Amino acid sequence: MPIHRLMPNVRQVIRDKDLNLLPNLLQGRKPVDLADMMTDLKPSEQVLVLHSLDRAVAQETFQHLLPSTQNHILEILSAEEAAALLDTMTPDDRTLLLEEAPPESSEQLMQLLSPEKRVESESLLKYPEDSVGRLMTPRYLAVSPGWTVAQVFDFVRRHGAQSETLNVIYVVDEQGRLMDDIRMGQFLLAPLQARVSDLTDGRFVALDASADRETAVDVFMREDRTALPVVSTDGILLGIITVDDVLDVAADEATEDIHKIGGVQALEEPYMQIGLIQMVRKRAGWLTLLFLGEMLTATAMGYFEQEIARAVVLALFIPLIISSGGNSGSQAATLVIRALALQQLELRDWWRVLHREALAGLTLGGILGAIGFLRIVLWSAYSDLYGPHWLLVAVTVATALVGVVLWGTLTGSLLPFLLRRLGFDPATSSAPFVATLVDVSGLILYFSIAALILKGALL
Amino acid sequence: MPIHRLMPNVRQVIRDKDLNLLPNLLQGRKPVDLADMMTDLKPSEQVLVLHSLDRAVAQETFQHLLPSTQNHILEILSAEEAAALLDTMTPDDRTLLLEEAPPESSEQLMQLLSPEKRVESESLLKYPEDSVGRLMTPRYLAVSPGWTVAQVFDFVRRHGAQSETLNVIYVVDEQGRLMDDIRMGQFLLAPLQARVSDLTDGRFVALDASADRETAVDVFMREDRTALPVVSTDGILLGIITVDDVLDVAADEATEDIHKIGGVQALEEPYMQIGLIQMVRKRAGWLTLLFLGEMLTATAMGYFEQEIARAVVLALFIPLIISSGGNSGSQAATLVIRALALQQLELRDWWRVLHREALAGLTLGGILGAIGFLRIVLWSAYSDLYGPHWLLVAVTVATALVGVVLWGTLTGSLLPFLLRRLGFDPATSSAPFVATLVDVSGLILYFSIAALILKGALL
Numbered sequence: 006m007p008i009h010r011l012m013p014n015v016r017q018v019i020r021d022k023d024l025n026l027l028p029n030l031l032q033g034r035k036p037v038d039l040a041d042m043m044t045d046l047k048p049s050e051q052v053l054v055l056h057s058l059d060r061a062v063a064q065e066t067f068q069h070l071l072p073s074t075q076n077h078i079l080e081i082l083s084a085e086e087a088a089a090l091l092d093t094m095t096p097d098d099r100t101l102l103l104e105e106a107p108p109e110s111s112e113q114l115m116q117l118l119s120p121e122k123r124v125e126s127e128s129l130l131k132y133p134e135d136s137v138g139r140l141m142t143p144r145y146l147a148v149s150p151g152w153t154v155a156q157v158f159d160f161v162r163r164h165g166a167q168s169e170t171l172n173v174i175y176v177v178d179e180q181g182r183l184m185d186d187i188r189m190g191q192f193l194l195a196p197l198q199a200r201v202s203d204l205t206d207g208r209f210v211a212l213d214a215s216a217d218r219e220t221a222v223d224v225f226m227r228e229d230r231t232a233l234p235v236v237s238t239d240g241i242l243l244g245i246i247t248v249d250d251v252l253d254v255a256a257d258e259a260t261e262d263i264h265k266i267g268g269v270q271a272l273e274e275p276y277m278q279i280g281l282i283q284m285v286r287k288r289a290g291w292l293t294l295l296f297l298g299e300m301l302t303a304t305a306m307g308y309f310e311q312e313i314a315r316a317v318v319l320a321l322f323i324p325l326i327i328s329s330g331g332n333s334g335s336q337a338a339t340l341v342i343r344a345l346a347l348q349q350l351e352l353r354d355w356w357r358v359l360h361r362e363a364l365a366g367l368t369l370g371g372i373l374g375a376i377g378f379l380r381i382v383l384w385s386a387y388s389d390l391y392g393p394h395w396l397l398v399a400v401t402v403a404t405a406l407v408g409v410v411l412w413g414t415l416t417g418s419l420l421p422f423l424l425r426r427l428g429f430d431p432a433t434s435s436a437p438f439v440a441t442l443v444d445v446s447g448l449i450l451y452f453s454i455a456a457l458i459l460k461g462a463l464l
Numbered sequence: 465m466p467i468h469r470l471m472p473n474v475r476q477v478i479r480d481k482d483l484n485l486l487p488n489l490l491q492g493r494k495p496v497d498l499a500d501m502m503t504d505l506k507p508s509e510q511v512l513v514l515h516s517l518d519r520a521v522a523q524e525t526f527q528h529l530l531p532s533t534q535n536h537i538l539e540i541l542s543a544e545e546a547a548a549l550l551d552t553m554t555p556d557d558r559t560l561l562l563e564e565a566p567p568e569s570s571e572q573l574m575q576l577l578s579p580e581k582r583v584e585s586e587s588l589l590k591y592p593e594d595s596v597g598r599l600m601t602p603r604y605l606a607v608s609p610g611w612t613v614a615q616v617f618d619f620v621r622r623h624g625a626q627s628e629t630l631n632v633i634y635v636v637d638e639q640g641r642l643m644d645d646i647r648m649g650q651f652l653l654a655p656l657q658a659r660v661s662d663l664t665d666g667r668f669v670a671l672d673a674s675a676d677r678e679t680a681v682d683v684f685m686r687e688d689r690t691a692l693p694v695v696s697t698d699g700i701l702l703g704i705i706t707v708d709d710v711l712d713v714a715a716d717e718a719t720e721d722i723h724k725i726g727g728v729q730a731l732e733e734p735y736m737q738i739g740l741i742q743m744v745r746k747r748a749g750w751l752t753l754l755f756l757g758e759m760l761t762a763t764a765m766g767y768f769e770q771e772i773a774r775a776v777v778l779a780l781f782i783p784l785i786i787s788s789g790g791n792s793g794s795q796a797a798t799l800v801i802r803a804l805a806l807q808q809l810e811l812r813d814w815w816r817v818l819h820r821e822a823l824a825g826l827t828l829g830g831i832l833g834a835i836g837f838l839r840i841v842l843w844s845a846y847s848d849l850y851g852p853h854w855l856l857v858a859v860t861v862a863t864a865l866v867g868v869v870l871w872g873t874l875t876g877s878l879l880p881f882l883l884r885r886l887g888f889d890p891a892t893s894s895a896p897f898v899a900t901l902v903d904v905s906g907l908i909l910y911f912s913i914a915a916l917i918l919k920g921a922l923l
Contacts, residue, residue: 035667037686037687041686069686069688161652162652165648165649165652166649166650166652166653167649168649170631170690171630171631171648171649172629172630172631172690189624189630190624190625190626190627190630191625193620193621193624193625194625208494222711225708225711226711226712226715227496227500227528228496229528229708229709230708231629231631231690231691231706231707231708232690247690248690248707248708248711249684249688249689249690249707250688251711252681252684252685252707252710252711252714253685255711255714255715255718256685256714256718256806259714259715259718259721259722260802260806262718262722263718263721263722263725263798263801263802264798264799264802266722266725266726266798266895267725267794267795267797267798267799267895268791268794268795268798268895269795269798269799272799275803275806275808276799276800276802276803276808276809276817277803277808277809277813277816281820281823281824284820284824285824285827285828288792288795288824288828289827289828289831291791291795292788292791292792292795292828292831292832292869293831293832293835295787295788295791296784296788296791296832296835296836297835299783299784299787299788300784300839302783302784302787303780303781303783303784306779306780306783307780307849310776310777310780310849313772313776313779314773314776317769317772317773317776317779318769320765320772320776320779320782321762321765321766321769322762323765323779323782323783324758324761324762324765324782324783324786324903324907325755325758325759325761325762327783327787328754328758328761328786328790328896328899328900328903329751329754329755329758331787331790331896331899332727332750332751332754332755332896332899332900333747333751335726335727335895335896336726336727336728336747336750336751336896338726339722339723339725339726339727339728340723340726340728340731340735341735342722343719343722343723343735344734344735344736347715347719347734349734349735349736350735350736354736357736358735361740361743364740365740365743365744365747368744368748369744369747369748369751372748372751372752373751373752373755376752376755376756377755380759390766390769410751436725436726436727436794436895436896437787437790437791437794437795437895440787440790440791440899441787441791444783444787448783
């Protein structure tokens with residue numbers, strides 16, 4: 006991205022107030038690249054850049070900025086300028102901007118819109134946040150079943166330029182209810198005097214405006230379409246969603262899941278844009294919660310203080326054993342969380358997963374147990390580190406490993422199901438969360454096994 | 465999905481060889497739903513289902529199956545049937561199927577294709593795996609700059625039905641070099657006698673056929689398009705990519721990252737489809753590696769055996785301290801990995817991230833340190849668990865927590881940069897990997913701080 010190398014110049018030019026140099030520097034750049042570059046600037050600098058651009062380029066560049074950035078800029082601009090920018094935005098992008106704005110400024114911005122667009126935006130904003138309705142654009146082509154193909158083409162010629170897609174034309178009845186979607190290709194192959202109703206088969210897929218936007222991603226992935234219609238509960242066609250917006254949603258949802266799996270509350274802004282205090286807050290919550298949970302390990306170990314005092318050798322393997330449980334749990338949780346998100350697994354599959362993971366956990370535990378056993382036995386051939394009862398210690402550690410890995414695997418794989426069943430996001434069962442759960446129980450398991458095996462020898 | 469509830473019936477009908485019931489049961493179902501249902505069946509049962517469907521429905525259903533499933537089915541079918549299915553597939557889906565097939569059966573399938581389609585598939589398969597070229601379809605509309613708008617419409621009428629998109633028409637010169645892309649909306653607004661060259665502005669975005677398919681996701685997200693042209697290194701238009709295919713790629717890439725972050729080698733098939741042995745293998749590798757790394761904790765603790773023997777109270781806090789380091793490291797790694805994947809961060813940003821994370825780590829460490837300190841002090845008011853030197857123990861634990869959390873945060877945030885710099889995938893710095901690294905160093909830090917603070921008192 007050569008535009009990035011331009012950045013220091015732009016910064017310098019702005020700082021030096023050499024503002025007549027700016028238009029030359031930015032000449033011929035594409036709006037997408039300009040928007041990319043502007044993310045690193047302060048709002049006041051961003052406004053200077055927009056002012057140096059041709060009106061049309063400035064408007065397109067503005068569209069490519071993040072909603073939060075757009076809002077900062079609008080606060081600085083005059084009402085007239087803000088109105089001009091808002092008016093040229095596509096309805097779905099404007100919805101994103103307005104929903105990001107603080108309530109009072111969202112009200113003000115709404116007042117700047119032309120009456121027609123205000124009605125449009127108001128109707129889009131009445132759908133719940135993160136719903137399919139918020140992603141809609143009302144720019145589509147709809148025809149009546151009674152029209153001829155020739156009439157359809159005439160309609161496309163007159164109104165097609167305003168539509169977000171020309172691949173599909175929607176058929177609605179007199180009440181505005183969606184009856185079918187017909188690919189443009191079918192119209193092209195049909196005789197001009199044929200009726201639209203001759204082409205319909207009544208088989209179409211539509212999204213519910215009030216559904217969660219995640220369902221839009223799922224449906225688009227299943228159906229392989231570039232646009233899908235959105236309907237109200239009584240089947241009225243309200244708008245369409247194009248797949249390019251869904252691509253952003255899919256990326257957002259993946260980011261949310263990834264952040265949760267890593268044990269962070271999902272950040273809503275890019276890493277470098279979010280304020281330090283806000284970021285620390287997003288992390289401190291979970292970290293503190295995990296810490297409080299992990300404190301139980303100190304409590305648990307308090308009960309075994311005497312055992313540790315008598316057999317310090319047991320303490321040496323504590324990190325090894327609990328981390329193996331945590332790692333295997335994190336693996337299982339990650340696999341199940343992602344499979345649930347992609348609908349490869351459903352709630353009712355928990356029983357099959359339990360079987361599968363029990364086998365996987367035993368195998369993996371067996372492998373780690375064997376390695377751990379060998380390590381202690383081999384070491385003891387050369388050193389006295391593990392004392393005279395090294396063989397019993399080896400058996401204890403190996404047995405504990407099998408148990409802890411099995412336990413970690415089962416916890417990790419079933420917790421996401423439990424969370425979904427309880428109405429939470431399965432991704433909340435993050436790697437650190439599972440590890441913490443397994444740490445406490447793993448310690449108890451380890452010392453119980455040790456008590457059993459080493460009784461009379463070391464303990 | 466009501467189709468799922470149909471499953472037991474279908475299974476039963478197949479098992480009972482009541483094959484004349486099958487067509488009735490499947491009547492009127494959509495191909496996507498049929499494909500969904502078939503994923504749970506054995507290949508031989510899947511073939512029975514396909515045979516019970518109308519030819520056209522069977523063909524479309526087949527297209528919606530996973531490439532691996534498709535290959536299993538083709539192995540069972542007669543050459544003639546296989547040829548018919550292959551021939552009706554879209555070129556990009558056929559590429560996916562052929563690249564998943566084992567080499568010898570891929571050769572055989574290729575022989576089944578009509579000569580024209582064989583050439584098409586061969587040319588698509590010559591691009592490297594996971595490249596943009598593999599996702600291309602040659603079904604697009606291209607016109608010459610000298611044509612009139614009327615000629616373009618005539619061309620669209622005759623060939624539009626075969627094109628994957630009608631939203632954009634591509635302009636190529638006599639050598640087939642891409643000159644521009646023009647939205648259909650522009651043609652609709654232009655006078656019929658205008659030339660294509662009057663509408664071109666030479667500004668277009670094209671993908672390089674040999675580029676990694678991940679770049680396609682990035683470009684689509686930046687550009688908000690539903691289709692993008694793909695060109696060779698000398699600018700020849702080779703095909704187009706539609707965003708619905710990119711949506712699948714984006715989901716695949718997110719899955720790969722999520723699996724890696726969870727410490728698993730990425731699975732290529734859905735969770736329930738992959739064989740148990742293969743899945744265990746994908747997990748055992750990393751788990752064993754992490755286990756071997758974690759063994760260093762036992763070694764490290766061996767050096768402190770005497771300290772532990774003298775002050776068993778120190779052992780109680782080992783899990784708490786190392787898990788705090790691991791958790792904070794996992795948070796930082798996750799945030800940076802995702803920001804790198806979304807290109808919110810680049811390699812050169814590591815210095816700024818270091819600053820940010822140093823502050824975040826100190827703050828988070830301070831919070832956990834304070835909680836840990838309070839816990840020990842409060843507990844000691846009521847119990848003797850932490851012995852006479854409880855205040856020194858509290859100071860030791862609190863200091864170690866600040867150090868370990870800072871260290872975990874820095875390791876977690878910088879490791880992804882290091883991995884990318886060395887040419888590895890940043891997502892390899894999984895939560896378990898970072899935790900393991902931090903565990904070993906965290907223990908050494910803890911005992912070193914203890915030695916310093918508790919010298920003369922407990923040690």
